[in-house]
Amino acid sequence: MRQKTAIITGASRGLGRDMALNLAKDGVDIIFTYLKNEDKAKDVISEIEALGQKAIAFPFDASNHKSGQDFIVKATVYLQQEHGNSNFDFLVNNAGTGVYNLIVDTTEEQFNEMMNVHLKSIYFLTQAALPFLNNGGRIINISSGLARFSLPGMSAYAMMKGGLEVFTRYLAKELGNRKITANVIAPGAIATDFAGGSNKDKDKAALIASITALGRVGEAEDIGGTVAFLCSEKAGWINGQRIEVSGGMLV
Numbered sequence: 001m002r003q004k005t006a007i008i009t010g011a012s013r014g015l016g017r018d019m020a021l022n023l024a025k026d027g028v029d030i031i032f033t034y035l036k037n038e039d040k041a042k043d044v045i046s047e048i049e050a051l052g053q054k055a056i057a058f059p060f061d062a063s064n065h066k067s068g069q070d071f072i073v074k075a076t077v078y079l080q081q082e083h084g085n086s087n088f089d090f091l092v093n094n095a096g097t098g099v100y101n102l103i104v105d106t107t108e109e110q111f112n113e114m115m116n117v118h119l120k121s122i123y124f125l126t127q128a129a130l131p132f133l134n135n136g137g138r139i140i141n142i143s144s145g146l147a148r149f150s151l152p153g154m155s156a157y158a159m160m161k162g163g164l165e166v167f168t169r170y171l172a173k174e175l176g177n178r179k180i181t182a183n184v185i186a187p188g189a190i191a192t193d194f195a196g197g198s199n200k201d202k203d204k205a206a207l208i209a210s211i212t213a214l215g216r217v218g219e220a221e222d223i224g225g226t227v228a229f230l231c232s233e234k235a236g237w238i239n240g241q242r243i244e245v246s247g248g249m250l251v
Contacts, residue, residue: 004090006030007090009060010096015220017047023227031075034059034060068121088137089134111156115160122167130175140230143168148244149249164184190222218247
């Protein structure tokens with residue numbers, strides 16, 4: 001059986017790390033990115049290698065779309081050296097950050113950061129990756145529950161995630177002739193370091209639990225399994241869909 005490889009952005013911690021580990025458990029080699037913390041990236045590489053899979057990490061700044069294009073060059077050169085060809089099977093656009101500010105206080109700089117990180121960077125990284133994505137491959141974009149429900153202070157971030165969901169549907173339409181699927185996973189509130197780690201706060205976590213059907217705040221470990229499923233043969237007929245993984249938040 002041909003060895004499969006996934007490219008994941010932002011996998012040195014949090015949701016991305018769990019995605020990488022879940023895919024590695026399914027026998028997938030991993031190429032992933034980190035922003036600054038190379039030591040954390042090395043830890044994840046060690047965890048993946050302990051599962052019997054190969055892994056390598058490259059730096060990537062999601063606020064600069066050219067950084068994503070440069071990353072794809074590095075990843076495909078590595079694949080050519082490692083496997084004799086530069087193709088891969090799964091692309092997971094996960095890297096991102098958030099900004100909390102009410103609409104009346106949001107600055108142009110904050111708005112542009114959200115646009116660059118969550119739309120422009122993903123668009124052009126994906127564009128650069130498409131020639132190397134195997135026919136029959138998978139693209140998974142990470143959105144947010146905030147593209148469905150609205151909480152004050154997250155407008156700029158949520159707008160861009162809504163745009164990412166539209167982009168995903170267009171990918172599904174335009175890549176269907178190559179049998180490549182494209183789907184969105186939209187996590188609910190997750191207790192990670194994202195946006196300052198506010199979801200780890202005891203009072204906020206209790207509030208989230210009170211509006212979530214399963215009665216708790218989400219954890220990073222709640223997301224990776226869904227990514228692995230969408231990359232499996234069992235999910236081959238799921239395409240152009242938004243899958244919210246939120247434990248039933250605000251249903």
